[in-house]
Every structure is written in C-alpha cells, then in structure tokens.
C-alpha cells in the first residue's frame with residue numbers, strides 16, 4: 001500500500017527511537033543510565049495534581065471552549081505580559097494539548113507548498129517534519145559549535161533569506177544546545193524579518209529554565225508584535241510532560257486561522273488539565289524555582305566532570321541539555337555508548353549536528369557521575 005508522500009518522506013523521531021532502545025535493554029535486565037530523555041525527572045507539583053483531581057470530582061467533564069477556558073487564557077495573558085513583555089489578550093491565545101500541537105497549528109497556518117522556512121541548527125527534532133508536512137522547504141542555518149549562539153550566524157542568516165522565505169523558527173533556550181539568545185541577536189532577526197516580511201515562531205518552552213540573568217522574548221522587541229507567534233507549554237517548567245498542555249499567543253489575524261485547524265483536529269485541550277494549568281501559572285513559583293535551582297547544580301556538576309575528563313564545554317544558559325563533540329559519527333558513537341557503556345544519549349545527527357551527542361542532565365547527580373565514569377572507562381571520552 002502506498003501512503004501519502006507527506007508522511008512517507010518524514011523520519012520517526014530519533015529521540016523516541018533512542019528511548020525505545022534504552023527501554024528494550026532495560027527490559028533485558030541491563031542497567032542503562034538514560035541521559036536521552038527530554039523531560040524533567042521531577043513529579044508534577046502536588047498543588048497542581050490536587051486541582052486536577054478537584055476538577056475531575058466536580059463533574060465538569062465536557063468539552064471546553066475550543067481555544068481554551070477563559071480563566072486559563074487570562075492567566076496565560078498575564079504570564080506573557082509580566083514575564084515576557086508580550087501583550088497578547090485572551091482572544092489572541094489558543095490552548096493546545098502540548099506545545100507541539102501549537103507549533104503544528106502555527107506552522108500549518110503560515111507555510112504552504114513552495115514556501116521556505118529557516119531553521120537554526122542544531123534544532124529540535126520536530127520542526128523540520130512539521131514544516132515538510134505543511135509542504136514547506138527547509139533551509140538550515142548552522143550555528144557555530146562553540147556555544148551555538150545566534151549572533152555569529154547573523155550574516156549567514158541574512159544571506160539565506162530569499163523572496164520565498166516565509167518563516168524563521170527561533171528556540172531559546174534551545175533544545176538541544178541549551179543556548180539562550182541575546183537581545184541584540186534577536187534584534188538582528190527583527191531587522192531581517194521586518195525588511196523581508198518574514199514571520200517568526202518563537203518556541204519558548206524552556207524559558208523558565210534559564211540560568212542567565214536576562215531573557216528576551218523576540219515578540220517583545222519593537223516591530224515584532226504583529227509578526228511573532230510565541231509558543232510555550234507546561235511540560236518542562238512544571239514537570240507536566242504527560243498532561244499535554246501548551247499554548248500559543250499570536251496576532252488576532254493568525255489566531256483566527258489557526259483556530260480552525262485547532263477546532264477540526266483536537267477540538268480543545270483536556271478540560272481538567274486546563275484547570276490544572278491555571279494553578280501551575282498562578283501558584284507554583286516556589287516549586288519552579290526549586291526545580292530550576294536543581295537543574296543548575298546538575299549543569300555545573302556535569303560540566304565539571306566533563307572538564308575533568310578533558311572536555312571543556314561552554315556553559316549552556318538554559319534547558320537541561322549539553323552537546324558534546326564525539327568525533328566523526330554521532331550515531332555510531334551513541335550506539336557504542338549504549339551497547340558498551342550502557343549510557344543512552346541522542347546523536348547530534350538527529351538535530352542536524354553530525355559528530356555531536358546530546359546529554360540530558362535531567363537525572364540524579366549519582367547517575368550523572370556514574371554515566372561519565374562509564375564513558376571514560378570505555379574510552380568514549
């Protein structure tokens with residue numbers, strides 16, 4: 001049977017593939033340390049769980065308004081304004097089952113057959129498949145390995161933009177690099193976006209997990225309000241990956257179109273999960289601060305261990321990942337690592353960065369230490 005070209009051409013998620021291999025080996029009784037997963041190792045804070053239970057007990061089990069309950073959209077609007085300097089009213093927000101769905105709806109709304117979208121590589125694994133499902137062509141702009149910052153890539157970005165470019169995808173803090181982009185670099189993107197009439201999707205899912213003193217949302221920069229879609233979600237900051245809750249803020253004209261995709265695909269995000277989302281945004285700051293402080297300690301710890309093994313990596317300012325250079329072939333290196341050292345990581349090739357591996361340090365200090373010892377013992381680093 002021949003299936004649609006749009007799905008035949010895309011690859012399954014490489015991060016999921018590594019996770020599956022790790023689970024398979026674990027089932028065989030092998031002691032795998034899994035540093036491949038892109039999720040916090042914390043439980044969802046108790047107050048959020050309580051609100052979800054209360055909501056379920058209340059008997060309100062129906063569909064909600066398609067764009068999300070007003071209470072949550074109001075909380076998101078307040079969050080955007082107080083934490084990101086973004087002014088999206090509740091009518092300019094769609095609540096989705098996960099940030100991934102928000103990205104899907106936004107890309108489907110912006111990109112059509114023949115359009116070009118620019119992705120900064122290394123990039124998160126799902127941007128390219130979504131763009132290609134929308135019929136778009138992907139142009140990669142490679143970031144310099146030392147720090148994977150945006151500023152040094154500005155002239156490349158400028159050369160890459162063409163009359164067919166419709167979209168630039170920004171992800172700060174970045175998965176997989178942990179890089180946080182400076183306001184100055186983002187102003188450079190603004191200049192290019194305005195001059196070339198290009199839209200920007202800003203994926204800010206790791207925004208709360210930043211260790212740098214400053215953070216800029218590109219949509220808050222003058223001139224960007226009406227050409228930015230800001231995507232965020234609850235998975236990472238509130239340890240809510242399995243709950244599936246995310247959202248986008250965008251100009252009313254775009255929201256009006258995206259809302260059609262939303263209503264015809266998911267109808268609405270899960271009712272009780274939306275109520276839990278209000279609690280997360282309104283009453284969970286202390287737990288978030290504790291989790292972020294713990295991620296920061298682990299980042300410092302793993303960088304120290306890597307440095308002691310002769311690998312000096314520029315400290316990433318956000319998320320819970322570090323990219324390490326592994327020589328020629330990241331896929332082979334990661335295979336060797338999981339089979340011989342029993343440490344699972346994701347090859348850089350999955351993110352468009354051959355010769356690298358992504359380590360997730362969302363794991364205990366003991367496991368991180370043991371994993372680096374195993375890599376050294378097996379002469380992988």
Ligand SMILES: Cc1ncc(COP(=O)(O)O)c(C=O)c1O
Pocket residue numbers: 038097098099100101124171174175203205232233234235241245246
């Ligand atoms: C950069 C980035 N964007 C979006 C997502 C999707 O998050 P969600 O769980 O909210 O769909 C992820 C999840 O790994 C991610 O790393």
